[in-house]
Amino acid sequence: MAAIQFTDRGSAVNRTLTSAVLAALDAPSMLNTQPWQWRIAGDRAELRADRRRQLPALDPDGRLMTLSCGVALHHARVALGAAGAGVDVTHLPDADEPDLLAVLRYTGSVPKTGNAERLRRAISVRRSDRRPFLDVAVPAPALDRMRAAAEAAGAHLHLVNPAEVTAVVVAAGHAADVERADPAYRADLAAWVHTDDGSGTGVPPATTEPNGARTVPIRSFTGRDTDASVYDAPEVADRFARYAVVVTDHDTPRDWLAAGEALSAVLLTATAEGLATSPMSDMVEIVAARETLRRAIGNVGHPAIVVRIGVPGRGDTGPRSPRRAASDAVEIVEG
Ligand SMILES: Cc1cc2nc3c(=O)[nH]c(=O)nc-3n(C[C@H](O)[C@H](O)[C@H](O)COP(=O)(O)O)c2cc1C
Structure with missing residues (x-):
């Protein structure tokens, strides 16, 4: 990540906002x-969606792009909280500029909380861990804390119960079938799944997993069918995984942003608990699969994204994905 140079004129507030935004690039x-x-000007940090990075086939209305920005917003808020910096956050402040998703304005110092510091540490170690999880149950108190964290961030977390898993499998299978048959989907994958090409973006193949039999199949980043079936495979992975659905009351850009903040809260809380996670959005990309998921979890609200949660199989956190140069993602206006 290219360093950002401060000049002597950079104010303390500007530096605080900048270091929080740099943390949010993870x-x-x-x-x-x-x-x-991101644009940092004086005591304000502005977060905009970058439409050039929207996925045309996978995300035509920008729902998952906005959700991703919501994750970044929550990461920045966590980093500010851990630094003892108070901010006022305004979501979607300007109807004439819909891509301006949030403005954070520094309001003064606040007491640091232990939880903010724990979550701040989790930002640096969290990864999407697609490797099979151990056959060890996810502790119920940790799941309770994730649910509370999602709620505090403005959305709900529905923990999929055993009776609902079959419908989740159906939704995932349907999404995979529809997407694999769509050349435009395969083009989105081809554009973004690659070894680091210097852009600092995309999913490196080293962070993906071969298609093995899983309780709920994960996305195939090759765009090919899974060759393993839960019916004939000698071993089915993720038997003790838990699946949780971030749900919003409505389905507007404001809700997508809140879903992203809640996803961040869930992922960081899980990481701080020593658990591994990987988001799964294939089920919400295809209208019929999203509807199956919605019905499976009680026909209430709008499923925004699914999270796979488990006890990590190995001690290491797994391979890291690259990030864009900070100087490319953050503009700093001093004064
Ligand atoms: C909105 C959203 C949707 C995602 N969908 C999937 C998915 O369907 N399958 C998957 O394996 N990972 C998914 N991910 C994880 C991303 O691929 C991952 O965050 C990215 O490659 C960066 O890697 P990292 O999380 O290890 O930093 C998703 C993440 C977000 C925020």
Whole structure:
């Protein structure tokens, strides 16, 4: 990540906002597109969606792009909280500029909380871990804390219960079938799944997993069919994984942003608990699959994204995905 140079004129507030925004560049995003642009001016940090990074086939209305920006927004808020910096956050402040998703304005110092510091540390170690999880149950108190974190961030977290898993599998299978048959989907994957090409974006193949039999199949980043079936495979991975759905009351850009903030809260809380996670959005990309998911979890609200949660199989956090140069994603206006 290219360093950002401060000049002597950079104020303390400007520096605080900048270091929080730099931490937020580690946020996860759809196919690692990092569809955000930050601008820091005086005591304000502005977050904009970067439409050039929207996925035309996978995300035609920009829902998952906005959600990814919501994750980055929450990461920045966590980093500010851990630095003892108070901010006022205005979501979608200007109807004439819909891509201006949020403005954070520094309001003064606030007491640091232990939880903010824990979540701040989690930002640096969190990864999307697609490797099979251990056959060890996810502790219920940790799941309760994730649910509370999502709620505090403005959305709900529905923990999929055993009776609902079959419908989630159906939704995932349907999404995979529809997407694999769509050349435009395969073009989105081809554009963003690659070894680091210097852009600092995209999903490196080293972070993906071969298609094995799983309780709920994960996205195939090759765009090919899975060759393993839960019926004939000797071993089915993720038998103890939990699946959680971030749900919003409505389905507007404001809700997509809130869903992203809640996703961030869930992922960072899980990481701080020593758990591994990977987001799964294929089920919400295809209208019929999203509807199946919605019905499966009680026909209430709008499923925004699914999170796979489990006990990590290995001690290491797994391979890291690249990030754009900070100087490309952040503009600093001094004064
Ligand atoms: C909105 C959104 C949707 C995502 N969808 C998927 C998915 O369907 N399958 C998957 O394996 N990872 C998914 N991810 C994880 C991203 O691929 C991952 O965040 C990105 O490649 C960066 O890697 P990192 O999370 O390890 O930093 C998603 C992430 C976000 C924020």
